[in-house]
Amino acid sequence: MSGAQIGLLAFGAWQTLLLTLGGAALGLLFGFLGGLARVSDVKILRAIGFxxxxxFRGAAVLVLAFWFVYALPMLGWQLEPLFAGMLALGLNIGAYAAEVVRGAIQSVPSSQYEAALALNFTTGQRMRRVVVPQAVVAMIPPFSNNIIELLKASAVVAVVSISELTFNGQLIWSGNGRAASVFGGLLIMYGIMAVVFTILMRLLERRAALSVGRQPDPGMWKRMRRRAEVSA
Amino acid sequence: MSWDWAYIGDMMPLLLDGLRTALIATVIGFVLAMVLGLVFALLRRSKTAWISVPVGFVVEFIRSTPLLVQLFFLFYVLPQIGIEMSALVAGIVGLGLHYATYTSEVYRAGIDGVPPGQWEAATALNLSTRRTWTSVILPQAIPRSIPALGNYLIALFKDVPQLVAITVAEPFTVAREVIAESFKPFEAITMAGLLYLIAAFVLSYFGRLVERRYGTVRV
Structure with a gap:
């Protein structure tokens, strides 16, 4: 493999990372807005959230990306391709995240609401100081699934010519014709990224569980060590 | 820019043809995913580590890498080792394999949900392993799995547009061909997207019907 090809792959991996992180940030924003709207007392907000x-759960990322890149310019809005990709990913994953946020908020025990009420918290204080901090802990495990889905979905925007990992892989392949090593290599690179994201999210999960005074699940190492001690 | 109805009328039959291809890919791909998923779930429960560990690794790998790259792999790499597939078949195999890794988790949860007493009863009745699975465990585990399986039918359908990358004649591929002649992307892309959206809503409605009909365990 030549230096230029390695450069293309490295740049593609960087763009994929940007797409994933940018999409995750937008998805988190849309997810919280949508999820909070769905548990709101105001009927019109609930309707908008719904x-x-x-x-956006019904619309595939590819459909959105196609539309943003090829149809939207006809209406006079030309988005930067990378941003169009992030927006398509963020809107889609945000719809899933909104359901996670809604579920997590509803899973906070009602006694917590009652306690906040008894302490004369305002609605804003109740959400900010009591409900959301506890709900966030429950959101992290499903979010870590969402981020893997997002990483995978980011490959889809290659179809609208955003030069991320898959697109650059295709470029290299059309140059050297070595389908097996190029596409096999891409799969391995995505696999490694997924493992890294999973480990990072697991760490975040433990952090969050500790922050509200819960005992996190023992990690893989601790579990193995404990098993070794028992058998010794 | 004006919205051109005559242009839409001309391309609609082509787009509907594309939608039919997309639905065929969805249905066959999903049947494949349901069967392979059960196979994966059973293999992962194998007591032989030589089977369960590699299968587990492969399933996790397929699940955490993009379908699009897997499609490229199936369509462009396999012919090099003598496995030739048409674009549609490669697409169906790709969708089926990818979603089998999801359905296998659904079956796993369904099997775990069968009460331990059922296993013990099967042992007490001296049923063979095969009989235990086919007459006791699976008839209880599979209905439990149906609601979640339905969700993956919709998810799979939403991934069908990716087949555009390996030239399967689904609506977006059709739209691209139409645009190549007309240079009018707005209507074509919008209509292809709308078709997918409407079909997804219809599918999810039927999914809910099936769930209501078969989603309960009858003992």
Missing amino acids: VYVEF
């Missing part, structure tokens, strides 16, 4: 979730 329509957002149903529409």
